[in-house]
Amino acid sequence: MKTGRLHQCSNRSTVPETSRSRCPSVRVQASGEAARVAVLGASGYTGAEVVRLTALHPGIKVTALTGEKQAGKSFSDVFPHLVTATSVPKLVKIEDVNYKDVDAIFCCLPHATTQEVIKKLPTHLKIVDLSADFRLRNVATYAEWYGHEHVAPELQKEAVYGLTELFREQVKGARLVANPGCYPTCSQLPLYPLLKAGLILTDDIIIDAKSGVSGAGRAAKESNLYCEIAEGINSYAVGKHRHMPEVEQGLSEASGKDVRVSFTPHLMNLSRGMQTTSYVKLAPGVTVDKLREHLSSIYESEAFVKVLPKDVIPHTRHVRGSNFCFMNVFEDRLPGRAVVISVIDNLVKGASGQALQNLNLMLGYSETTALMQLAMFP
Ligand SMILES: NC(=O)C1=CN([C@@H]2O[C@H](COP(=O)(O)OP(=O)(O)OC[C@H]3O[C@@H](n4cnc5c(N)ncnc54)[C@H](OP(=O)(O)O)[C@@H]3O)[C@@H](O)[C@H]2O)C=CC1
Numbered sequence: 001m002k003t004g005r006l007h008q009c010s011n012r013s014t015v016p017e018t019s020r021s022r023c024p025s026v027r028v029q030a031s032g033e034a035a036r037v038a039v040l041g042a043s044g045y046t047g048a049e050v051v052r053l054t055a056l057h058p059g060i061k062v063t064a065l066t067g068e069k070q071a072g073k074s075f076s077d078v079f080p081h082l083v084t085a086t087s088v089p090k091l092v093k094i095e096d097v098n099y100k101d102v103d104a105i106f107c108c109l110p111h112a113t114t115q116e117v118i119k120k121l122p123t124h125l126k127i128v129d130l131s132a133d134f135r136l137r138n139v140a141t142y143a144e145w146y147g148h149e150h151v152a153p154e155l156q157k158e159a160v161y162g163l164t165e166l167f168r169e170q171v172k173g174a175r176l177v178a179n180p181g182c183y184p185t186c187s188q189l190p191l192y193p194l195l196k197a198g199l200i201l202t203d204d205i206i207i208d209a210k211s212g213v214s215g216a217g218r219a220a221k222e223s224n225l226y227c228e229i230a231e232g233i234n235s236y237a238v239g240k241h242r243h244m245p246e247v248e249q250g251l252s253e254a255s256g257k258d259v260r261v262s263f264t265p266h267l268m269n270l271s272r273g274m275q276t277t278s279y280v281k282l283a284p285g286v287t288v289d290k291l292r293e294h295l296s297s298i299y300e301s302e303a304f305v306k307v308l309p310k311d312v313i314p315h316t317r318h319v320r321g322s323n324f325c326f327m328n329v330f331e332d333r334l335p336g337r338a339v340v341i342s343v344i345d346n347l348v349k350g351a352s353g354q355a356l357q358n359l360n361l362m363l364g365y366s367e368t369t370a371l372m373q374l375a376m377f378p
């Protein structure tokens with residue numbers, strides 16, 4: 001058995017032996033082999049990041065990679081920086097993957113396409129989906145924000161929301177994990193525990209968010225051309241970004257009340273990196289130091305979430321390339337208010353890193369396997 005492996009298959013005690021033998025972590029443990037993993041949408045940014053991170057994973061072997069336009073090419077033709085990942089296969093179409101030889105999937109496809117693909121996949125597969133398709137539990141909310149009816153509502157009900165630090169136990173037992181969006185990861189990691197403890201008020205939460213351009217994916221779009229991005233910043237989707245209902249779903253659950261947030265994203269002149277600056281109201285009698293102390297105690301034993309010392313400002317450049325989220329809480333000049341700042345790398349903790357964190361748990365590996373690399377700086 002490989003280092004750090006714990007057997008945690010959710011089905012262990014509830015299904016007959018014949019079904020248990022189909023559970024990847026049982027198969028993998030029994031044989032001592034690495035889990036065979038396919039990356040759907042491997043020719044995109046998050047897919048490439050999955051391949052980069054899993055390259056050093058002792059218990060995962062990437063056995064299938066898919067692309068759409070890029071299908072047929074070798075992986076290093078599409079991503080020359082990964083030319084040394086010599087064991088990975090060439091890109092094929094989704095329908096050409098032999099799923100009998102796959103234990104688990106990272107699904108890095110655009111939303112809407114994802115649900116069409118996942119609903120047809122064999123049920124023995126453990127799946128971490130990086131798209132938005134299975135994050136919202138309410139089908140009507142999904143239809144309202146994504147503009148169409150969901151084609152796999154039964155899977156929407158089954159999916160576990162993979163904000164790992166907050167839902168670790170559910171993730172361990174899941175077959176399908178909906179990996180959170182990058183903005184919802186960055187904003188909910190500090191706000192969820194504060195609301196759950198009643199330390200901040202549920203009204204008047206304002207989230208100002210900023211993302212690097214890789215957040216928009218690799219597909220060519222006019223709005224992502226160099227001249228459109230360089231030497232400036234811009235807001236987008238003002239008042240209507242689809243991460244609002246995702247954040248509201250989590251924060252409402254945390255507080256037990258219907259929470260509405262004001263959320264405005266901005267596109268920054270960086271390739272990767274994300275910051276959310278949240279303006280919140282303190283509950284009566286609560287101080288800013290109390291918010292920091294609470295977050296520190298909640299995340300004290302977490303490998304990937306770091307609450308910085310008083311007055312230390314989180315920088316996106318201090319988490320670049322890593323699976324860390326750095327956060328801190330500051331006094332606002334306006335009485336009774338606080339400023340909560342958190343930063344992540346949108347492609348790592350905001351996408352592929354958290355996806356691997358989740359798959360590690362689903363397969364029974366130590367959660368941190370292949371994820372402890374420190375930030376790249378400068
Ligand atoms: N980028 C980020 O920071 C984050 C992204 N996400 C989500 O993760 C998912 C992947 O994002 P990202 O990697 O950035 O996206 P990219 O646009 O970079 O990559 C998309 C991938 O999907 C493939 N693809 C596109 N259309 C189809 C189709 N119709 N059938 C089959 N394959 C298709 C592309 O193949 P090809 O290029 O060969 O055509 C490519 O491999 C998205 O749902 C995104 O919203 C979530 C959190 C953060």
Ligand SMILES: CC(=O)N[C@@H](CCC(=O)OP(=O)(O)O)C(=O)O
Binds near residue numbers: 130131214
């Ligand atoms: C900079 C940029 O464009 N970012 C993307 C968010 C990426 C992400 O997490 O999107 P999903 O919910 O689709 O997974 C956006 O705002 O649409």
